[in-house]
Amino acid sequence: MSSKGTAEKIIEAALHLVSEKGYTAATTKAIAELAGVNEVTIFRHFGNKRGILKAIIEQFSYYPLLQQELNKNVTWDLETDLLNFSIKHFNFLMSIKDFVMIGFKEAMQFPEINEEIANIPLHIKTELIHYFQEMHDRGKIREIDMEAAALSLIAINFGHFMSRARLGTFVSNMPNEELLKTSVSIFSRGLAP
């Protein structure tokens, strides 16, 4: 419960509250309360309210977490690889859910967060295109616009993520893996020659 633990508690509370209510509505008083810390402690640690989010941005560098996973276990079997990718992509988004939500809500006030979020699909797109190109050269994918294909797969996974993260089981209570399995089954068959 030293200094480090306190700062972390504040960051966690802020991450949760800001992602839920937005930056302006998440008051320092409420953040302090949720963190189980006196309000003054927030200012002693981070200077001002923006400082909390600034610390969050600096502390987390999310994308590398996903990138190093993606290139693992490539089998060059289309459906196997895409399912593997989709599950990782989906779980990655779920793991940074609060961060993504803040990025969406506070794009104006914190362009840095928004930019970091926006870069994720951009990076993934590049890697997917490479993969699709290689698969095409191996004769395992038909002639198609690779960029559009990559964007579509990203869109599916992101759509599933948003549905689950925001609406829970309201739209469907199908298990995530089953849903991804079917969507990848359709998608990979649609890509096959």
Next chain:
Amino acid sequence: MSSKGTAEKIIEAALHLVSEKGYTAATTKAIAELAGVNEVTIFRHFGNKRGILKAIIEQFSYYPLLQQELNKNVTWDLETDLLNFSIKHFNFLMSIKDFVMIGFKEAMQFPEINEEIANIPLHIKTELIHYFQEMHDRGKIREIDMEAAALSLIAINFGHFMSRARLGTFVSNMPNEELLKTSVSIFSRGLAP
């Protein structure tokens, strides 16, 4: 420029500001300014700040706009119908972009908006499943989990919408129709027997 016009200007300004900055950060002063109206006028029309959003919710009943379009022009050719659907779905979401963004940002403070937004995919899912079922009976779709297929198509379109609505051409500058055409081409081929 009678009473009706004034209320509409206020609603438009609120829709824009709240979707951009969030409910709390969109002050009545700023809304009045953007609407080109005195701040007091807001309270005379809507009682209090929540009243503006309440009026927005009551005024707009979005889904019917889409529903009556969806059942038109069914050709029972898979790719044609899915492309037609996807374009309508995408454009519909674009047309209520501000409303969707508010639903996402203010799910806590305005559960009614969130509920209305959440109902859209639910309704669409039901209709898509019916369509897929009929297509299956006609032997034009392979044996597959219809619910997962419907959810996946919705997810693709929603994902594309989010990408364009939030990130513009940051991830890709491919024209919308071209993107949808490819994604539907993949999807419908993946569904074929």
Next chain:
DNA sequence: CTAGCATGTAAGTAATTACTTGCATGAAAG
């Protein structure tokens, strides 16, 4: 012309919010 109605203007209020300051406390380190 006049009566009514929507709006603008000015001024103010109570509550909230981010942030500060001064002091007390308690635990760990030398």
Next chain:
DNA sequence: CTTTCATGCAAGTAATTACTTACATGCTAG
């Protein structure tokens, strides 16, 4: 034992915000 350091606590401040009240103005319908 004593110093240090992180934190709690109490009180306060300046700014902002939602909202009110009272009065002036102008347009429109009868």
